[in-house]
Amino acid sequence: MTAVQASDDTYHTNGQHHFNGKAVYHSNGTQNGGSALPAAFSKDVFSHLTLFTGNTMVTGTTGLLNSTAKKSNQELVSAIDHTLNWSLESAQIHGHAITIADNATLGPLEDDRSKYEITVKLFFLSPHGSSEPLSVDHLHNAIQQLEAALSVTSGNLKIDHFILAIPNQTFDENDLDSSEIDQFTEDVQTLYLPIWKRLSELQQTGRIGRLGVSEFSKQQLEILKAAAVQVGAAVPQINQVNLQDCCVLPKGLIDYAKAEGIELLTHGDSSDILPKSTLASLLQPHLPATSASLLEPNFVLKYSVLITSRGLISRKGYIVDAGSE
Amino acid sequence: MGLLSLGTPMHWDEAKKYADHVRTHGIIQFLNLWEATKDSKKDCLLWGDEIEYMVVSYDDENKKAKLSLRVWEILLELAKEEEEAAKDPAKKLLVNSSWHPEYGRYMLEGTPGEPYMGLPRDLLAVERNMKLRRELACKFMKPNEVPVTLTSYPRLGCAGEGLDPHHEPHGPAARSLFVPDDIINAHVRFPTLTANIRRRRGAKVAINTPIFHDKNTPKPFIDPTIPTFNDYPEDKNAIEQGAALPDHIYMDAMAFGMGCCCLQITFQAVNVEEARKIYDQMAPLGPIMLALTAAAPIYRGYLSDVDCRWNVIAQSVDDRTEEERGLKPLKNSKYRIPKSRYDSIDSYISNDPSNKPEYNDIPLVFDEDIYKKLSDNGIDNLLARHISHLFIRDPLVIFHELLNIDDNESTDHFENLQSTNWQTMRFKPPPSKTSPIGWRVEFRSMEIQLTDFENAAFAIFIVLVTRAVLSFNTNFYIPISKVDENMKVAQNRNAVLGEKFHFRKQIFPHGGSLAPGLDRSDEYELMTIDEIINGAPSKGFPGLLGLVNNYLNTLNIDIETRCEISKYLELIKKRANGTLMTAASWMRQFVQNHPDYKQDSVVSDKINYDLVKMIEKINKGEVQVPELLGTFSV
Numbered sequence: 001m002t003a004v005q006a007s008d009d010t011y012h013t014n015g016q017h018h019f020n021g022k023a024v025y026h027s028n029g030t031q032n033g034g035s036a037l038p039a040a041f042s043k044d045v046f047s048h049l050t051l052f053t054g055n056t057m058v059t060g061t062t063g064l065l066n067s068t069a070k071k072s073n074q075e076l077v078s079a080i081d082h083t084l085n086w087s088l089e090s091a092q093i094h095g096h097a098i099t100i101a102d103n104a105t106l107g108p109l110e111d112d113r114s115k116y117e118i119t120v121k122l123f124f125l126s127p128h129g130s131s132e133p134l135s136v137d138h139l140h141n142a143i144q145q146l147e148a149a150l151s152v153t154s155g156n157l158k159i160d161h162f163i164l165a166i167p168n169q170t171f172d173e174n175d176l177d178s179s180e181i182d183q184f185t186e187d188v189q190t191l192y193l194p195i196w197k198r199l200s201e202l203q204q205t206g207r208i209g210r211l212g213v214s215e216f217s218k219q220q221l222e223i224l225k226a227a228a229v230q231v232g233a234a235v236p237q238i239n240q241v242n243l244q245d246c247c248v249l250p251k252g253l254i255d256y257a258k259a260e261g262i263e264l265l266t267h268g269d270s271s272d273i274l275p276k277s278t279l280a281s282l283l284q285p286h287l288p289a290t291s292a293s294l295l296e297p298n299f300v301l302k303y304s305v306l307i308t309s310r311g312l313i314s315r316k317g318y319i320v321d322a323g324s325e
Numbered sequence: 326m327g328l329l330s331l332g333t334p335m336h337w338d339e340a341k342k343y344a345d346h347v348r349t350h351g352i353i354q355f356l357n358l359w360e361a362t363k364d365s366k367k368d369c370l371l372w373g374d375e376i377e378y379m380v381v382s383y384d385d386e387n388k389k390a391k392l393s394l395r396v397w398e399i400l401l402e403l404a405k406e407e408e409e410a411a412k413d414p415a416k417k418l419l420v421n422s423s424w425h426p427e428y429g430r431y432m433l434e435g436t437p438g439e440p441y442m443g444l445p446r447d448l449l450a451v452e453r454n455m456k457l458r459r460e461l462a463c464k465f466m467k468p469n470e471v472p473v474t475l476t477s478y479p480r481l482g483c484a485g486e487g488l489d490p491h492h493e494p495h496g497p498a499a500r501s502l503f504v505p506d507d508i509i510n511a512h513v514r515f516p517t518l519t520a521n522i523r524r525r526r527g528a529k530v531a532i533n534t535p536i537f538h539d540k541n542t543p544k545p546f547i548d549p550t551i552p553t554f555n556d557y558p559e560d561k562n563a564i565e566q567g568a569a570l571p572d573h574i575y576m577d578a579m580a581f582g583m584g585c586c587c588l589q590i591t592f593q594a595v596n597v598e599e600a601r602k603i604y605d606q607m608a609p610l611g612p613i614m615l616a617l618t619a620a621a622p623i624y625r626g627y628l629s630d631v632d633c634r635w636n637v638i639a640q641s642v643d644d645r646t647e648e649e650r651g652l653k654p655l656k657n658s659k660y661r662i663p664k665s666r667y668d669s670i671d672s673y674i675s676n677d678p679s680n681k682p683e684y685n686d687i688p689l690v691f692d693e694d695i696y697k698k699l700s701d702n703g704i705d706n707l708l709a710r711h712i713s714h715l716f717i718r719d720p721l722v723i724f725h726e727l728l729n730i731d732d733n734e735s736t737d738h739f740e741n742l743q744s745t746n747w748q749t750m751r752f753k754p755p756p757s758k759t760s761p762i763g764w765r766v767e768f769r770s771m772e773i774q775l776t777d778f779e780n781a782a783f784a785i786f787i788v789l790v791t792r793a794v795l796s797f798n799t800n801f802y803i804p805i806s807k808v809d810e811n812m813k814v815a816q817n818r819n820a821v822l823g824e825k826f827h828f829r830k831q832i833f834p835h836g837g838s839l840a841p842g843l844d845r846s847d848e849y850e851l852m853t854i855d856e857i858i859n860g861a862p863s864k865g866f867p868g869l870l871g872l873v874n875n876y877l878n879t880l881n882i883d884i885e886t887r888c889e890i891s892k893y894l895e896l897i898k899k900r901a902n903g904t905l906m907t908a909a910s911w912m913r914q915f916v917q918n919h920p921d922y923k924q925d926s927v928v929s930d931k932i933n934y935d936l937v938k939m940i941e942k943i944n945k946g947e948v949q950v951p952e953l954l955g956t957f958s959v
Contacts, residue, residue, distance in 0.1 A: 057879075060833035063797045064867050067874035115368065119881055161881060241884055249884065266887045268878055304879055310370040310595060311443030313796040313879050 041088065046290045047096040049283075051320040052149050053079035054087075054102030057313055070244040073270040076300065076318050077278065084286045098290075101149075108151035109305065109314065113158070117308045120146065121163040121214065121240075123273045123300040124195075134166065134195040135298075138321070142301045143207075145319045149303075160209040162199060163240060166192060170271045171215040171241060173250050184220060188227045196224070200233035212238025214267060218253045221262065235260070240267040274300050279322060295322040332724030334517040337524035340723045347720040350730075351738035352695055355712065355754070356702050358736055362755045363597060367763035370443030370792075371593045374784045376455060377586035377773055378433045378462065378472040381937055382489035385469065389930050390937040391489040392431040392478060393470050397511060399433065400426055402465040410438070422458045428583035430510050431488075433462060433472060440593075441788075445882045448788070449889055452781035459777060459944075471941050474780065476634050476772040476908075477585045479623035480933045481508075482576060484550060487930075500529060500557045501578035503625065508580050514722050518745075519579045521721045522644040528566075529559045532581055532640040533573035535630040537622075537818065539917075541925040545571040550626070574627045582641020582667070585621065585634040588771040588780055590787050591753070593763050599795070600764035601675040601708070604752050606794045607787075608670055609801045609828070610869075611749035611770040612811035613857055616820040617900055618783060620772040620908035626933075628916060628926040632909035633772060633816040639665040642747070644721065659717075660690050666718050667747040669812045672805060674711045674752060679800045679834065683845050686804045692716050715746045734758075749812070775908050775940050778959040782893035789890075790869055793876040799832045803849040819910060822903045825851035830866065858901035870898055896957060904955070911953040912936065 053076075056062040061078045083102045092099045109116060122142055124134045147157045176184065202208045213224065213236050225235045239257065241249060243266040257264050274297045283291035298321045305315035335343070382393035403424040410420035421438035435458040441447050462472045480487050482494075482503035496506025498516035500523065509515045523529055536546045551569055554560045562568040562577065569575035594600035619632035631637075643665035648658035655661060664671070672685045691713040699709035720741045730737055736757060743753075751767040768787055774780045793799070807827040814824045829849045852861070860868025867875065873894065877887065899905040906914070916922055919932045928936075942948040946959060 057796055058798055058834060060797075062875050062879060063793075063799070063833055063872055064865060065871075065875050065878075066862065067867075067871050067878060117881075243878070243884070243887060264884045265881050266878070266884050306880065309368050309443060310795075311445075311792045311880075313876065316879055 041091070041098075041287050041290075043289050044098075044287070045096070045293050046093075046098040046287065047293075047295075048098070048323040049290070049295055049320070050097070050099040050145065051080060051083060051318075052099075052101035052103075052106060052145070053083045053318045053320075055105035056316045056318075058105055059102075062316055069268065071242060071268055071270050073273045073278070076273055076302070076320075077282065079318055080279075080282050080320060084282065088286055098287075105315075106149050106151075106317070111307075115307055115309070116314065117160045117306045118158070119161040119163070119304045119306070120159050121165055121267075121269070121302040123165040123269075123302070124167050125272075125274060125297045125299055126167050130167070131190070133191050133193075136195055136198045138299050139195055139198060141321065142299055142319065145321070146301060146303055149317065149319060150305075150315075158207060158209070161212065161238060162202075162208045162210070163212045163214055163238060164192075164195065164199065165214045165240075165269070165273075168271055169213075169215045172217055173248070176217070176219050181219065181223070185223050185227070188223055192224070193227055193231065193233075196228060197231060197233045200228070203234050210237045212236050212240065212263075212265070214240035214269075215242070215271065218250070218256045221253075221256065221260070225260070236262060238263050238265055240265050242266070243268050269302070274320065279320075293324055295324050297322040332513075332726040334513055335723045335725060337521040337721075340521060340721070341525070341719060343723055343728060344719040346728070347723060347738045347741055348692070348695065348716050350732055351716065351742055352698055352712070353732045354736045354739040356699070356704075357733055358739070358754055358758060359704065361758035362764075365755060365763050366596050367593055368595065369593070371440035372443075372788055373437050373440045373591055374451065374455070374780070375434055375436050375589040375591075376458065376474060376777075376780060377427055377588075378435070378459075378474055379429070379478055379586060380431050380433060380466065381471050381473055382467070383469045383471070383934075383938075384489070387930075388934045389486070390480075390934045391487050392429075392481065392508075393466075393489050394430045394492075394507060395467075395470070395489070396429075396431055396433055397426070399462065399465045400424055403433075403461065406461065407438075419457075420461065421454060422461060424462075426510050426512060427586075428510055428515055429580060430508055431478075432510075432584065432586065435462065443792070445877065445880060445890060446886050448785045448893075449886060451784055452777055455777035455781055471937075473937060473940055473944075474586060474773045474775060474777075475620070475937075475940065476587065477621035477624060477637070479912075479928050479936065480626045480930065481584060481624075482578075482581060483626040483930075484552070485930065494552075495554055495556065497557075499523070499578040499580065500559045501580070502552050502554060502560070502563060503576065504578050504580050508584065517722050522579060522642055523559070525644045525646070525719065525721070527646055528568070529562050529577045530579060530582075530641050530643055531562065531568040532576040532637055533568075533570045534576070534624050534637055536572055536574050537628040537630045537913075537926050538572075539628065539924045539926050541923060543925075546573075546926075547571055548573075548575055548627075551575060574624045574629055576625055576637070576641070579641045581624065582634070582638035585638060586773045587634070587769070588618070588773045588783060589767060589769050590771075590784050591765050591767040592788065592791060593765050595763075597764045598676070600752060600766050602677050603766045603791055603794065604750050605673045605675040605677070605680060606799065606801050607766065607768055607791065608673065608750050608805075609803055609808050609811070610790065611669060611768075612808065612815040613826060613828075613854060613869075614768075614783070614787070615770045615772065615812070616815040616824065616826075616854055617858070617897070618772040618774060618907070619816075619821060619910075620774060620912070622818070622909040622913050623916070623928050626928050628913060628928060630818050631816045632818050632820065632907065635770070635812065635816055638747070639667045642667045644719070662690055662717065663687075666745060669749045669809055670805070671714060672707070672711060673802070674707045676705060676707060679802060680707075681802070681845070684802050684804050686806045687809070689714050690717055711752070716742055718742060718746060721745055772908070776944055776954070776959040778954075778957060779896065779908075782896045785890065785893050786869075786873070786897050789873045789876065789894075793869075793872040796876055796879075797872060798834050799872065800834060801829050801832060803827050803829050804845060807849065818913075819907075821854045821900065821907055821910075825853055826857065828852045828857050830864070832866075832872075855902045859898055870894060870901075892957065896955075899955060906952050908953070911950070914952070915939065 056079050087102045280291045301319040380393040382391045406420050410417040423436045425434040427434045437454045492505035492507040494505050498506045498520045621634040622632050646658045647653045648655050649662045695716050696713040749770045753765040811826045827849050860871040
């Protein structure tokens with residue numbers, strides 16, 4: 001690994017790193033500054049992509065975010081971009097599947113597992129209006145990938161807080177009308193309950209600590225609870241709400257959450273965290289042929305590892321899964 | 326009650342003979358402590374704040390706000406409360422604080438009863454506890470007394486009856502033309518400290534703070550209120566020997582400096598390496614926070630041209646001889662020493678690879694023998710330099726009874742020197758071999774604010790910055806000489822808006838070395854406080870608040886807590902971008918708009934009285950001051 005010497009770096013807040021001349025960031029030997037691409041991949045069409053960003057806490061990605069944005073996917077986009085810039089050369093290929101990982105900042109936790117709190121938010125990204133239930137296979141895959149990122153033996157990872165982010169879910173403070181209630185009730189039964197049941201099982205066997213959802217209104221929480229209770233599954237203990245709504249959260253939601261023991265935690269994630277077109281434009285400079293094939297993002301797993309007793313963030317990253325089937 | 330050993334202190338003539346004794350044993354004590362605690366690991370963030378108050382006694386009939394010298398009585402009552410609370414958990418909830426004396430006989434210091442912890446929710450306890458302390462202190466005050474958190478008392482040292490009870494100036498310890506010895510805390514340590522500084526220095530301390538020239542202020546300004554006495558040789562210092570400079574406010578006692586109040590924050594690190602890292606990372610923030618918290622524009626009844634207390638305190642305890650100050654060739658003094666023992670730090674101490682040797686660009690004065698002793702006993706270069714630099718000073722207060730102690734059990738001699746080097750940061754080893762308390766760092770530059778809301782906001786901000794620093798592994802290193810340049814500029818009138826400060830441009834970790842042709846000076850540039858705090862998006866610089874917010878947005882915080890914390894951060898943001906005034910600017914405005922003000926820089930008794938009354942009203946929520954506090958409720 002050579003430490004290449006730098007001239008002036010300028011960082012732009014949209015996450016694009018523009019280097020004048022050679023780059024200075026050291027990873028595990030891959031340095032890919034400027035616009036040189038490995039020619040080998042440009043014509044390949046990969047039908048499956050798994051991408052592990054590095055630890056966004058140390059790459060500067062999280063630190064440089066514009067924190068005044070209401071809802072954003074800036075962090076994910078910057079992290080993917082950074083990973084494509086730095087880790088493409090070390091990509092693993094199996095048939096038509098490519099796995100790109102920023103290995104330099106992944107790996108086992110430094111201290112005992114008991115010192116940490118691991119939070120996962122799994123964004124399901126089926127196309128809008130899909131009538132397929134959220135895939136339990138994706139869930140298993142996502143957890144396995146996280147275990148790989150943290151060098152944990154398969155089946156051994158305990159996740160303290162697990163947030164399920166269903167596609168295109170945005171908090172609506174207005175009450176649902178009766179047809180919307182019916183639609184949501186049906187969606188819960190057909191689309192979300194299977195995965196929710198699986199998550200409950202994982203909670204029962206101790207693989208997951210607390211379960212939660214994101215951007216649910218009070219009515220939606222009630223509907224989910226009713227459906228869950230009916231099949232003996234867990235009830236949500238967390239509901240994420242957007243930070244910028246803090247002064248306008250409906251009292252009904254606040255009271256309901258208090259009564260039910262649901263913690264209202266803040267978040268700032270876009271409801272559609274990785275549109276197909278965004279992924280395509282990120283891939284374009286590096287994997288142009290694959291980009292043109294418009295891979296469908298299946299899920300994005302966002303994770304953070306905290307040392308709560310000292311108020312520190314040890315790791316933060318994303319795992320992206322996309323395919324063309 | 327703080328570092329208050331009981332006993333008979335030595336006069337300087339005797340103490341100076343034992344200086345080497347204290348130093349030698351201090352180092353042995355440090356080495357013993359190091360052996361026992363160097364691997365100590367504390368898994369919890371624990372931290373605390375220290376708030377200093379002045380107790381004011383109103384004479385409403387004559388419209389005077391005097392300083393009450395009755396604080397020792399108040400402290401006795403508070404000590405009783407603390408004792409009862411220690412035995413009774415229910416009482417503990419109501420008291421939950423710890424009280425200490427300070428230099429001024431009118432000063433109180435309060436700390437939380439238990440340290441705060443590291444969760445965002447714990448930060449909400451800070452303002453509550455600060456308010457609890459203020460209420461508790463008030464409980465034992467007379468109806469005409471009130472505690473105020475003012476950094477410098479505007480009319481300290483003015484002629485006329487400004488103290489309650491009244492005492493005439495001029496006493497054997499301070500020999501001040503302006504303040505009596507009775508202004509000094511009665512515990513024997515404090516007058517001894519005062520007198521020994523004077524004796525060691527060979528003259529009274531000389532504090533000269535530039536006066537603010539207003540329309541009717543004479544130019545040159547020669548202070549007509551400097552009295553003459555003929556009791557002590559030092560009485561000639563001021564006028565005859567020229568210690569009092571024209572166009573300056575002259576002060577001649579430790580009380581003018583150490584009688585100021587400030588806001589100090591101490592936090593525990595997981596281990597000694599983390600403590601050293603935080604010490605270094607927070608050091609460049611010292612001048613930034615000083616400018617942001619500026620609250621001391623008035624001294625001895627005059628508007629000054631500075632907004633902060635720092636240089637005043639530095640001069641007020643400057644025990645350096647003329648030789649040490651470079652005014653005479655070295656003959657009896659061992660070293661030429663550039664700074665007072667109260668001033669900004671002189672070196673970085675972390676072994677983190679990002680701490681490049683070039684950043685320690687101030688030639689360090691240190692005791693070579695002590696360095697060697699430390700080094701021979703396994704102390705690494707940077708830490709050995711740090712300690713042997715602290716130990717160039719003489720111990721000023723030595724108690725006969727505590728001269729010979731067990732170096733295996735006590736750290737008294739080490740603490741003697743450690744606690745009389747007063748700097749922007751303090752690196753604190755565990756108090757003893759067996760203490761549950763670990764390695765700590767103290768952030769010391771901030772001025773105390775007028776309300777608990779503001780004090781809580783700044784305390785919380787600092788703690789969050791330390792969390793962000795460690796979480797992002799930031800790099801704030803700039804040459805330490807540039808930090809010193811920042812310190813000078815930070816104290817200027819309205820520095821928060823009018824000055825620029827050296828700050829590192831690229832604060833996220835980058836491997837590799839600098840390109841050839843570049844040197845360290847390309848790593849930093851001049852930025853405004855607004856840019857440093859709120860960021861410069863076009864330069865890709867997130868600002869300290871940007872870092873803190875990005876840190877907070879990664880944690881699991883409930884919405885109520887997040888909203889509360891956001892309020893505190895809003896205050897910081899608005900002070901940094903000029904939407905809200907600093908306390909110093911607001912006090913200036915108050916004086917200059919006062920009907921009695923004659924545009925001659927003079928802050929009269931009436932103006933002072935009205936100012937203190939206003940501050941009291943603000944604290945009680947009886948009056949809104951939007952230019953200072955916006956729509957925040959205190």
